[in-house]
Amino acid sequence: MPSASSILQAHTVLRCSSIDRLYLNVYIPDLQRPDQVNRFLEHAGMPIPSPVLLQRRSQAFTAALRAYAEAHGVPWICFQRGERKEDTLKPLFAAAERAGRPGLVAVGVAQERTTGWKGAKHRLDRGGLTFSFSRVSVYVNVYYLYIWDTEWGPTFIKLSGYAPWGGRIWLNGHEWLKRQLAKRSVAYQSLDNGFRWVEQTELMAKLAGQLSADHIRAYFAYWMRHLPGPLTAEDRAAGYTYALSLLQVEVSDTRVFTRPLRARQWFEATITDQLTLGRPEEVSLLFGRRPNRRTSGRFQTRIVNACTLPVISFRYKHSTVKQYLKEGVALRTETTINDAYDFDLGRRLDNLPALRALGEATNATLLAHEENADTARLNGPELTQLVQPLRHQDRRIPALRLGDPRVMALLAAVVMLSHLPAGFTNAQLRRHVAALLSLPLGQYSSARMTYDLGRLSGHGLIGRIPNTHCYRPTATGLRIAAFLTRLSDRILDPGLARCGPTMPQGPPWIPLDHALAKLLHRANLVA
Secondary structure (H helix, E strand, O other), X not given: XXXXXXXXXXXXXXXXXXXXXXXXXXXXXXXXXXXXXXXXXXXXXXXXXXXXXXXXXXXXXXXXXHHHHHHOOOOEEEOOOOOOHHHHHHHHHHXXXXXXXXXXXXXXXXXXXXXXXXXXXXXOOOOOEEEEEEEXXXXXXXXXXXXXXXXXXXXXXXXXXXXXXXXXXXXXXXXXXXXXXXHOOXXXXXOOOOEEEEOOHHHHHHHHXXXXXXXXXXXXXXXXXXXXXXXXXXXXXXXXXXXXXEEXXXXXXXXXXXXHHHHHHHHHHHHHHOOOOOOHHHHHHHHOOOOOOOOOOOOOEEEEEEOOEEEEEXXXXXXXXXXXXXXXXXXXXXXXXXXXXXXXXXXXXXXXXXXXXXXXXXXXXXXXXXXXXXXXXXOOOOHHHHHOOEEEXXXXXXXXXXXXXXXXXXXXXXXXXXXXXXXXXXXXXXXHHHXXXXXXXXXXXXXXXXXXXXXXXXXXXXXXXXXXXXXXXXXXXXXXXXXXXXXXXXXXXXHHHHOOOOOOOXXXXXXXXXXXXXXXXXXXXXX
């Protein structure tokens, strides 16, 4: 069977790297604190800042929205708990796209939990009343404004029917890219939220990189001018406007294969090598950040195989990386960032380029790691140079004998820690070697680890990072360690077991050749 790297290199007909789904917060910055609520009510001409005015605003917003829907023949849909909104809206969006009419497609109403302002009445000593406000959890109607946009295609803006009238925006970068290609009369074939074929791939890549925060702001500003909202013209003149922040950013890399068989072969060649990528020391490879004891969240690799279509996913804090098949013919690698603070970035919309770059780098790193793990091969030194002692100047370097449990544990540990950006220390390597040997840490002392580090560095498998106590495998050393570890686990141990008394009697060469060929095929090391 071909290797994962050869499949990507020789059997990929299209690659598309793009922002995928975007989910944004919508809020009014000057209505987030109690003192701001008082100023807002005073601006509205209320002598006493009363929550009654907030209620009237909410009722006026709902009435204006319903009147707009009736005037334009837009359906008003009340969603039930658990109902799939997408199933209801797909036919409406499809009809709007066929007609080529941008505008409001439907208004969906659902009860959801959010936060809002609650007023408390207080009597003044000198007479009269005043109110104080606090933020509380409320269960209120929210309004989904489903919009078919000429630039973005199917979208929605969700606004709360309760002050401070926050909400969400949902957009799709692939839909935006499709419409940019259509504007330039570039032919393409869709692939379930992506592309199966594009006439001009270079132009597609260029346009995908041009999607920016300005396009998102222009979309929101346009529809808030044309659709009813909680804020009036007087409010906007007084400086009360909506702002946007990033809630979820998906960045995807899609590789379309020549045929579905290649997609299945890629997963079969990859899955067994990636079972440990969800560990903390491996997550630092993908995201370029080293987890510590205070890092929240679970670290895990999940492989789901539903209906023979596998999915590989990794987690880091609130973010995930996922690989799966699109329509059985395309490999989708997708980084979803659910909290920009996980990477010391703010949620402002202006941080979209930085989050996009992070997502693209994560996707590229994962694919490169999968390729490197698949293609590491012994290249250069002879086996005898490794399994016999060496002499370097006046220093004798002990051997690394193939098959010695301690040596095999050392090689496996080097591969496991090979992708730490800052390298690994004596203590880190020692813990992994002791675990692989099933020894208590005390029985594999620091002095023994120092001796083994000398063997590894003397044979050129690792090198010390200048001015540190950290080590990193050399390029050749990683290939040797990966090859010998696989060779022992997949070929030597199973092969020696087959040479036992169960082997047929007589001249051994023919049955041995058959058994070896079968073993090599199952080990996926034929090439």
